[in-house]
Amino acid sequence: MSAPTTVRLPDGVTVAAHGTCVVSGPALSWLRRLDRAVAELAVGWGATEHQFPPLVPAADLDRMGYFTAFPHLVTMPATLPADEAEVQRFVDGYALGADGTVPVTGLAPMRHALTPAACYPVYAMLREHRADRPTLVTTVATCYRREERFEPLRRQWAFTMREVVCVGSAAEVREFLDRGRTAVDTLRERLGVPGPWEVATDPFFRPQDSGAHLMQQLDPVKHEALAGTLAIASVNLHHDHFGAAFDLGRGDATAHTGCVAFGLERWLAVVAERWGPDPLRWPDPLARSAGGPQ
Template identity: 40%
Template sequence: MTGDHLFPPVDVADGFVTLGPTAVRLRSALDAVFTNWAAAAGAAEVLYPPLSRVADLARFDYFVNFPHLALAAAPVDTSDTSGLPRHPVARDERLGAGRLADAALMLPSAACYNAYASLAGARLDRPVKLTTIAQCFRRENEYTGLRRLHGFTMREIIAIGDPETVKDHLDTHKSLILRFADHLGLKLVTETATDPFFDANGSRAVMQKLFPTKEEFLSGGGLAIASVNYHRNFFGERADILVSGVQASTSCVAFGVERWLHVLAGRFDGDWDAAYEAVTSFAPVTA
């Protein structure tokens, strides 16, 4: 007896989710597909710290482009503990701003920021590919089931190199995403989106309108479950990354894992075992 019957596949409320064993099994199967693609691309698997430095995100214009998503990891001022919350408390109990010290760390809203920050100043002799998975966090106006959560899982496959290499990386994975979706019976729409790494008023944003560099893969309900992103030399410039003596270009393929669970639960009418069988029957990709 595993105790699976004690836990529903998904228990979600107010932007917080608990995944039961059935959903965890499907989540692991999905990530195995994505990590297989990463391995076939020659991507090294890397895990980064769960927090980002304010200084690193500022370097990447995060607070210019995404202040509305930002969540800080601020230390609690313990000079006087008498006023800190104690049981019993209201469900919406808060720590007031006066009880928090200055924050030097942030909860990241995407998996790739720490990857580029970790390579700051790197002098690479060839293109590099890597994959990482991270718990990401976003402050949203509202939270809706698995579609939009306080915290969610993002898998990314990242390429750093010359423009041709990093664009080929996106073409390869765009084809894989569409093949996988077709295998699962998912009807995805590919839509050009605004690149979030570019200041909406800057010259890069003007180029973005002329030469779109971000595509999202939308389910039938209009939910983006994956994206391919070409950043040109933005991160290479800001993080001072050179490849073969030239400023690096970068691209990434991103998967919102809980959103995949959401669309698969709908596609298979809540039959998590059928969804699992469909995912695991997708043929692995070889290098």
């Protein structure tokens, strides 16, 4: 990951040395209120809130096709073999490199990845679930995507994502995404960061060779809410991709899925650009009316 771009950060945000930021004080309090605003909205729609561990089984990501579509973004936790002799071999040869690298002689099999999207554990949790009405779930997670460059709060190796997921019929999912889009616009108006929506595609590996990338161009399924040039939220239609992968049913048919996603640190970035670096002067995400700084 390349060196960070120099930008003016909100008070309470500092750049860490490994493609992430530290958020503290009033900035952290504001970020939590933003997340609470979205979570309360989702629960009001009937969503059940979940907290998942940060590890996603590789077998689940394989079902989704993630390792062929986005191998360049994957982060996997590495551990030493359980064999005592292998561990001793590591200890005997250990010396941290001058560039901060750990000398590894061997690794245990890697069966998990760090979650790249907050919604992914939802589909695996609902495996073989058959429903007679829409299922809504909301969750927040630290997500990991090994991007090629680092822009503080905007493009990070680790970042916070709040998602609301709908599993249902094609019509029910589309209605849910329309509602989500309206909710994003309401929140943007409340915080003074309005902007357009833009059709987008996911960052596929070698998109010129990806059939999924072509299908996204022919049938747009991802729309991003922009603040300036930065996407701060998105609505995503998956059709029956996850339904087929995990045998999710809606009545007698394969379920469709969709999600509304919020990149929380990105909201910090754009609100700071609009109202200045002091979070105490920003609009309150939990306020029920639009307006200027509180």
